[in-house]
Amino acid sequence: MLWKKDIPQEKERFEKRINLVAAVMVICLAILLVRIAWLQLAEGERYFLLSKNSRLRLLPLSPTRGLIMDRKGEKLAGNEARFSLAVVPSNVAEPDQLLDRLSKIVQLDKEVARKKLLSAPNPFRPVSLKRNLDMSLVTFLLEREEDFPGVVIVTDPIRIYPYAEKGSHLLGYLGEVSQKELSLSSFGIEMGDLVGKMAIEKVYNRYLQGEKGGRQIEVDAHGRPLRTISEVDPLSGYNIYLTIDLEIQKIAEEELSKRKGAVVIGDPHTGEILALVSHPNFNPNLFSHVLSRERWEELKNNPQDPLENRAVRGEYPPASTFKIIVAMAALETHQIGVKDTFFCPGYYRVGNRTFKCWKEYGHGRIDLKEAIIDSCDVYFYQLGLKVGVKKIAHFANLFGLGEPTGIDLLSEGQGLVPSPSWKRENRGDSWYHGDTANLSIGQGYILTTPLQMFRVISAVANGGYLVKPYLVKRIVDVDGKVIQENSGAKKKKIPLSTSTLKFLQRSLAGVVREGTGWRARNKTVSISGKTGTAQSSDEERPHNWFLSYVPSDKPRLAAVVLVENREEDISIAAEISGRIFSRIFEKPGS
């Protein structure tokens, strides 16, 4: 379509007019800019003070931290209001003098308190110095208000873990936010705020912490509040339902008892973790009152390492439990048929080194199934050498060894799957047949965490799927609306033939029925599993493993029990597993 020809004088007039319009627009925007400059530059300081701490004050109102519950809604972490001793910095003329006097009546780290008072971001806001005061102290202080200018009693929520040590490693604890965490600045966190320092409390902190509200008050020249101008209610944090079953967690903790070690129990099909135990443990309630430095040092430097989560971070040689993977590698690469046999005279020579079997006079001539059931080392030296380190390492990686499992806890141990190239780079030495022999029985350089082994045994139980373990089932808001739900759909198929899997399942049932895992046997439920006894060093007593799943024919639960430096001379891990499972399955409706 052709348009009306341009008439020059019309265009000229348009240009004149749009220039005029443009001039008006520029002038209007310039006026705005001047106005804003005046607000920000000339009046900025006034507005800044108005916003911050002059006549209008913003006092944050703390939200209620979200609860942590087990899968059935049993509360594992909650809140209670307690009295705290706080000081309003702007009302203190002589901080040192005040702290001297306060330290005579309450236990107080004067240096820390001083620092807190002097670096308070808002001098008009009370700074908590001592949480969880005794009632007697509260009344004492309230009666002598005049003697302690600037001291106020405020109520602060404190975190309560009703089951104390139970599940401490998976729940974590709270502490005051550190300078470093502040500089990484999750939004809305200020100095003095409590944040999660470990495990669920830390990983899910942003869901749990809620959102601060605020109260805007107008104050007089002396900082005394005149009236509340407006108030924004804080928003409670989200509540978290864990996959943990408190009943099972309790049973597992009781059965592991005082031994050093770890227990992981979960659903082999989904990766849901039902119990996660690490011992020795700690009482997270201790952290809820500002922890004295001595107590903290004591926990941190304890040689038993109670803060360490052995189930997730502890790295141990998998020992004979690793034979599951060597057997899979052998069958899948067709290095051996299930009927093929090796001879075990009780020892095996590789080069000029002699490797022993755990059974001094040997197993005689046996096939693969018998070798798994009796955990024959000599059989597996020969088998491993036949398969070769590369294929063993490949299958170990397929089963998720040597990498973090991806569970929703921070700082997992990732273990180690050695290979010739690894050895060259890290040890400056080449790989010998002896190394392969050692690897074949899960000794030497290889390291795994109990949680990684949980994935291995789950994959055997569920028909060859590598699951991703997880701890949080559901996140809901205060009204119960679901914010996030985890269904465990993320699992990877490991390329394995059905016959190999079926063979291993039969063999693992045999381990308990007639082999090294006999201590797990019980009247309640049929268990399949694999034992392991790991030599960590010559001086220390060996670690004891048991990987298992129940019931043998239709697996519903998988478990890993690890006992460090076992005191007993028996396969204690198998025995613990057996007792845990029979207690779980004895309960009606379990």
Add this chain to the structure above:
Amino acid sequence: MRREKVTTNFHRRCDWILLGTTVILSLWGIFHLYTISFPHQAYYFIRQTMWVGMGMGLLFLFSSLKPSFWKKASYSLYGIFSLILILVLIIGEGTHGAQRWLRVGMFSFQPSEFVKLSLILIFAKILASGEGISWVKLGLSFSLTLLPLVLIALQPDMGSALILLPLWLGMLFLAGASLKKMAVILGAGISLFPLSFFLLRPYQKMRIITFLNPQRDPLGAGWSSLQSKIALGSGRLLGRGMGEALHTRLKFLPQPYTDFIFASSGEEWGFIGVLFLFTLYFLIILRGVKIAKETGSGFARLVSGGIVMLLFLQVFINLGMVAGMMPVTGIPLPLMSYGGSSVLMFLTGIGILISIDKFGLKY
């Protein structure tokens, strides 16, 4: 006028400055939405990202469409959007007692935004046809303004309704209406103004009264205005820093994502940030004016002038409100405020500007 435009009617390259400025402004809006919301409240951020993505798609689509398309489509577009406005009054959804939204699937649209653009097109078509601006053309264009104005006012959204009047006046002026006619219209408008006060709803009266004296009731209607000034002012020269806008974060600033986004931006980034944004808006306006001047057709120059004026009006009214110079009206800040309809409309507008520039004289 550049010489090559007279001699060649072929595609020129697109106006990179205008396009670049628009992209930067939209991305900045998204980024700012992110910094003022908590990480797990990414709602606004995600939605706005989606809207800007869609809007950019429209921009590129329309920038390669000949401007004559809009001339042909102007009446139908106007008809469609007027019908939708009527629909909104019947089945629309709303917040704060106003029906402004039309739900289509999972999206809510605010048709009053798109009406602005369709009015610009229809004004341009009417005013550019024939010679001069007769009283007939004037009356026709005014009645076409009045219909959506009344419909939008009934929602009620007085801010979006009243912005149509200066848009109409501005386009009349650009189209070359005689100064005498302009004077008559303005005079009539001013004499009718007091009358309109009776038509306003109580909350709208309150807004105007409190605007005239914000200290009168800092707890009530003057609150937004005062909080906006505090937030903006407290940014000072360098701002309080990214994610540190306390006044915004503690929600003392109302509607930090939509109407008052500039105040929250001013709090975070200070006057430096204000200068940055002003530069971007200045650039868009000046490039738009340049395009309007260079184009060869009456229709296209009125369309570009209209789009630039609409953008300017909204920037001016929104910032005037944020800076406490104008009453609180709820006009979004172009390309920055959260809101799909506004974003889509303005990106479409910029797309039309680019196409007018690109196609030059060839229609």
